[in-house]
Amino acid sequence: MASLKLAINGQTFNVDADPDATLLSVLREQLELTGSKYGCGEGQCGACTVLVDGKARRSCQTPVSTVADKSITTIEGLAKNDNLHPVQQAFLDEGAMQCAYCTSGMIMSAVSLLSFKPNPSEKEIVDYMQGNICRCGTQPRIIAAIRKAATAMRGARS
Amino acid sequence: MTRKSQLPIPLDPERYELRAPASYVFESNRREFFQFLGAGVFIACAASKASAFQESGGGRRNSEELPKEIDAWLHIGEDGGITAFTGKVEVGQNIRTSLTQAVAEELKVSVDSIRLVMGDTQLVPFDMGTFGSRTTPVMNLQLRRVAAAARDTLVDLAAKQWSVDRARLMASDGQVFDPQTKRSLPYAQIVKGQQITQRLPAEDPLIPASDWKIAGQPLPKVNGRDFVTGKHRYPSDETLPGMLYGKVARPTAFNATLVSAETRAAEQLSGVTVVRDGNFVGVAAPTSAIAEQALSLIRLQWKAEPQPSNAELFEYLKKNQSPRDRDEGPVAKKGDVQKALTSAAHKVQQTYNINYIAHAPLEPRAALAEWNGDQLTVWTGTQRPFGVRGELATAFHLPEDKVRVFMPDTGGAYGGKHTGDAAIEAARLARAAKKPVKVVWTREEEFTWAYFRPAGVIEVTSGIDADGKITSWEFHNYNSGAAGISTYYDIPNQLIEFHPANSPLRQGSYRGLAATANHFAREVHMDELAHAAGIDPLEFRVKNLKEERLREVFVKGGEKFGWSKPKPKNHGYGVGGGYEKLGYVATFVEVAVDRGTGDVKIQRVLTAFDCGAIVNPDGLRNQIIGANIMGLGGALFEAVEFENGRILSNHFASYRVPRFRDVPPMDALLVDRKDLPSVGAGEAPIVGLAPAIANAVFDAVAVRLRGMPLGPLLVSHGYRFA
Numbered sequence: 001m002a003s004l005k006l007a008i009n010g011q012t013f014n015v016d017a018d019p020d021a022t023l024l025s026v027l028r029e030q031l032e033l034t035g036s037k038y039g040c041g042e043g044q045c046g047a048c049t050v051l052v053d054g055k056a057r058r059s060c061q062t063p064v065s066t067v068a069d070k071s072i073t074t075i076e077g078l079a080k081n082d083n084l085h086p087v088q089q090a091f092l093d094e095g096a097m098q099c100a101y102c103t104s105g106m107i108m109s110a111v112s113l114l115s116f117k118p119n120p121s122e123k124e125i126v127d128y129m130q131g132n133i134c135r136c137g138t139q140p141r142i143i144a145a146i147r148k149a150a151t152a153m154r155g156a157r158s
Numbered sequence: 159m160t161r162k163s164q165l166p167i168p169l170d171p172e173r174y175e176l177r178a179p180a181s182y183v184f185e186s187n188r189r190e191f192f193q194f195l196g197a198g199v200f201i202a203c204a205a206s207k208a209s210a211f212q213e214s215g216g217g218r219r220n221s222e223e224l225p226k227e228i229d230a231w232l233h234i235g236e237d238g239g240i241t242a243f244t245g246k247v248e249v250g251q252n253i254r255t256s257l258t259q260a261v262a263e264e265l266k267v268s269v270d271s272i273r274l275v276m277g278d279t280q281l282v283p284f285d286m287g288t289f290g291s292r293t294t295p296v297m298n299l300q301l302r303r304v305a306a307a308a309r310d311t312l313v314d315l316a317a318k319q320w321s322v323d324r325a326r327l328m329a330s331d332g333q334v335f336d337p338q339t340k341r342s343l344p345y346a347q348i349v350k351g352q353q354i355t356q357r358l359p360a361e362d363p364l365i366p367a368s369d370w371k372i373a374g375q376p377l378p379k380v381n382g383r384d385f386v387t388g389k390h391r392y393p394s395d396e397t398l399p400g401m402l403y404g405k406v407a408r409p410t411a412f413n414a415t416l417v418s419a420e421t422r423a424a425e426q427l428s429g430v431t432v433v434r435d436g437n438f439v440g441v442a443a444p445t446s447a448i449a450e451q452a453l454s455l456i457r458l459q460w461k462a463e464p465q466p467s468n469a470e471l472f473e474y475l476k477k478n479q480s481p482r483d484r485d486e487g488p489v490a491k492k493g494d495v496q497k498a499l500t501s502a503a504h505k506v507q508q509t510y511n512i513n514y515i516a517h518a519p520l521e522p523r524a525a526l527a528e529w530n531g532d533q534l535t536v537w538t539g540t541q542r543p544f545g546v547r548g549e550l551a552t553a554f555h556l557p558e559d560k561v562r563v564f565m566p567d568t569g570g571a572y573g574g575k576h577t578g579d580a581a582i583e584a585a586r587l588a589r590a591a592k593k594p595v596k597v598v599w600t601r602e603e604e605f606t607w608a609y610f611r612p613a614g615v616i617e618v619t620s621g622i623d624a625d626g627k628i629t630s631w632e633f634h635n636y637n638s639g640a641a642g643i644s645t646y647y648d649i650p651n652q653l654i655e656f657h658p659a660n661s662p663l664r665q666g667s668y669r670g671l672a673a674t675a676n677h678f679a680r681e682v683h684m685d686e687l688a689h690a691a692g693i694d695p696l697e698f699r700v701k702n703l704k705e706e707r708l709r710e711v712f713v714k715g716g717e718k719f720g721w722s723k724p725k726p727k728n729h730g731y732g733v734g735g736g737y738e739k740l741g742y743v744a745t746f747v748e749v750a751v752d753r754g755t756g757d758v759k760i761q762r763v764l765t766a767f768d769c770g771a772i773v774n775p776d777g778l779r780n781q782i783i784g785a786n787i788m789g790l791g792g793a794l795f796e797a798v799e800f801e802n803g804r805i806l807s808n809h810f811a812s813y814r815v816p817r818f819r820d821v822p823p824m825d826a827l828l829v830d831r832k833d834l835p836s837v838g839a840g841e842a843p844i845v846g847l848a849p850a851i852a853n854a855v856f857d858a859v860a861v862r863l864r865g866m867p868l869g870p871l872l873v874s875h876g877y878r879f880a
Contacts, residue, residue, distance in 0.1 A: 018447060021447055025445070025446055025447065028395075029403075029445055029446060032397065033388075034388070034391065034392075034395035034397075035387070035388020035389070036388070037392075037394075037520070037521070037569070038394065038522075038598060039520045039521070039522075039601070040601040040809070040810050041600060041601060042601065042809060042810070042811070044601075044809065044810035044811055045520065045601075045810055047520055074388065075386075075387065075388035076387065076388045076389075078387070079387055084383075084386065084387070088386040088387065089386075091386050092378060092382050092383065092386055093378075095378050095379065095382075095776055095777075095780060097379065097382070097385055097386075098250035098251070098252065098780055098781075098784055099249055099250025099519075099520070099521070099567075099568065099569045099570040099571075100250070100379070100382075100385035100386075100390070100569075101250075101392060101519075101520045101521045101569025101570060102520050103385050103386060104385075104386075104388045107386060125818075126818045126819055127818075127819075129818045130817050130818050130819055131817075132817075132818075133520060133810065133815060133817060134520070135518060135519055135520045135570050135572070135788065135815065136250045136570060136780075136784045136788070137783060137784035137785065137786065137787025137788045137816070137821075138780065138783075138784060138787075139787060139816075139817075139818050139821045140783060140821060140823075140824060141780070141783075142818075143818070
């Protein structure tokens with residue numbers, strides 16, 4: 001057991017955890033941040049995706065001790081003062097979800113992609129999102145939502 | 159509006175639908191409801207006309223007893239809030255949205271004033287389960303009836319309050335309006351201080367689809383914001399104070415029996431409870447990590463019998479037919495297939511093999527169980543909350559009214575979550591630990607200990623006359639099921655039979671169930687016949703089809719797809735379609751082949767679909783495209799590998815499901831029949847894809863693929879899907 005300080009969604013949490021415990025299990029079991037999902041526990045499906053220093057990480061493959069000094073963002077921390085992040089808004093607008101169990105991982109991956117690729121081509125979106133599984137078959141709408149969010153975010157910046 | 163279509167085929171028996179027990183216990187009366195919901199107007203809808211008449215014999219108003227068979231009920235509160243109750247559940251088909259639309263339409267209120275309570279066995283009317291695409295044809299209609307009756311009751315009450323003739327009053331925008339005096343009364347005010355219950359006969363006038371304003375429109379997921387913010391709690395997210403995490407020790411093979419168990423080391427861990435009960439061994443611990451550690455300390459010896467592998471699957475299914483559990487006989491038998499075959503101009507005889515596939519919902523099975531004395535409450539993801547209640551009652555020797563099953567909107571099911579396995583495991587551990595216990599299956603458990611879509615062998619022998627009319631049709635399905643087994647083509651001589659087998663794997667429902675296998679065999683075989691006759695495959699289908707609605711999706715789909723337009727060199731077109739769960743579907747596929755590399759690429763897919771009057775075109779499109787994308791897996795590459803009672807393909811790395819790169823451009827043609835009843839769309843759109851791909855491959859490279867998945871078969875011919 002180790003005492004760890006975690007910076008999550010702009011807040012600091014002190015947790016006692018096995019250093020090898022996964023970030024996903026700490027988020028879900030100790031901090032009640034259940035928006036990040038368990039889908040496979042092997043980094044194969046992307047449902048557990050969070051941002052670590054702004055980049056997408058599979059939290060089920062991330063030992064919690066390795067992110068103690070980093071900035072972690074989960075789906076719960078994406079909206080600011082009740083204003084949805086443009087990617088969240090685009091997923092809503094495009095109806096880019098069915099059972100929506102994959103949605104938080106999809107959104108976090110998309111936010112990461114758009115942070116370094118503000119105007120991705122369809123192929124770049126597909127390649128980047130390849131590691132995220134949607135069993136309901138909503139992929140075309142997810143691609144459309146990411147394109148829409150990209151446009152909205154470029155508009156907001158200019 | 160005058161065209162009427164008669165459904166030509168009765169619904170096929172759903173052999174593998176796991177059904178809830180027929181017994182029914184009705185626990186609540188109206189007093190409890192008003193305690194729970196506050197004053198207002200409460201409307202209950204009888205499941206059948208007969209029971210409505212029977213129950214309403216003693217007068218319709220203010221009766222203490224509710225009818226025994228109810229499909230839906232609805233409450234309008236003093237705050238204007240409307241709560242509708244249904245036993246149907248939400249697993250991504252977005253019925254929470256489409257059913258809300260139906261209520262809003264008939265009650266003349268905004269969508270956001272309605273709360274839909276789903277799948278809570280203590281609050282909602284009994285429901286067998288959410289399967290078989292029954293929500294839209296049955297529950298949507300019932301909720302509309304309830305809402306229409308509520309609207310009538312509100313108008314009655316307003317008329318009484320104003321002492322005017324009710325006939326001149328209208329309901330709209332959540333109020334009753336008097337055009338003569340220009341007065342209006344909001345529903346909230348009308349129901350103030352009332353405690354009215356009403357049962358209705360199941361025949362109240364409904365608003366025709368052509369006049370719909372809220373239904374029939376695209377409406378986004380009603381609680382969508384909760385999903386994009388991570389706020390929604392799925393079954394696996396549920397927690398309770400003091401909750402423990404449960405894990406189950408799995409046998410080394412299917413049907414193994416426990417010989418010995420050494421559990422002392424695990425029991426010595428702090429806060430850990432170990433349960434051994436027959437073949438069940440499980441642990442409950444304060445964290446999932448400690449539960450895993452405890453499990454790893456347990457030493458078990460299992461005894462298992464040798465079992466077949468997927469390498470010998472198809473022979474096994476044909477050799478191991480199970481004794482009939484009911485006197486079935488052929489599904490269809492007319493004319494004389496042998497005689498007709500003898501005089502046929504062309505004959506085709508072929509066999510089609512279908513592998514087992516897994517549902518692999520992204521949220522694995524999960525349950526949280528809590529005991530209060532002998533009262534058991536379980537939160538779990540299931541398509542049959544009442545069925546799981548029955549399973550729990552049986553497992554723990556409780557009356558059903560001691561068990562409450564609650565089903566939060568769940569992360570996918572596709573026919574895979576009919577049973578209460580995780581619920582029973584969590585409840586067993588919780589009883590021993592005397593604390594709430596949550597069990598979430600691992601992906602490996604989900605791939606191994608759930609059940610599968612049945613594998614099957616299908617043999618078809620057929621003949622056509624010199625004009626290209628099918629004269630003889632003999633169709634035998636071994637094991638995969640009877641759903642969709644009947645042919646919708648117009649054939650005078652038929653023998654169609656389903657032969658159950660002793661399945662080496664646990665098998666059950668799946669989206670479309672056996673209809674996918676039966677449509678695959680039938681629609682590929684149709685292509686083979688068309689080829690033998692030298693007739694265009696689409697023309698051949700239409701030529702042998704009398705059913706008007708099915709012709710229409712084939713013809714309109716073909717037009718939109720551009721079937722008759724010349725195709726690029728090395729491209730192939732394929733079509734497959736049919737009739738399933740009251741919906742009519744035709745799917746068109748274009749493939750392109752690279753002669754150098756042997757790569758075959760799906761260029762585009764179009765599915766034309768008719769499910770009567772469309773309730774939510776946006777949700778419908780999502781279901782049609784979604785079914786096709788999910789169907790790509792079973793069509794191209796999904797197959798469960800198993801050996802000697804173990805599943806070998808038990809991770810996403812070894813069991814490939816469709817991902818972003820696998821998805822070709824997909825389109826849907828919605829045929830909106832406002833003159834016909836609305837039916838479901840969750841299943842039928844999946845059935846045309848696999849045969850359409852196989853037939854497009856044949857068109858492009860003259861290779862006939864007669865099994866699912868197609869991918870490995872294509873490889874054996876020197877090509878591959880890219």
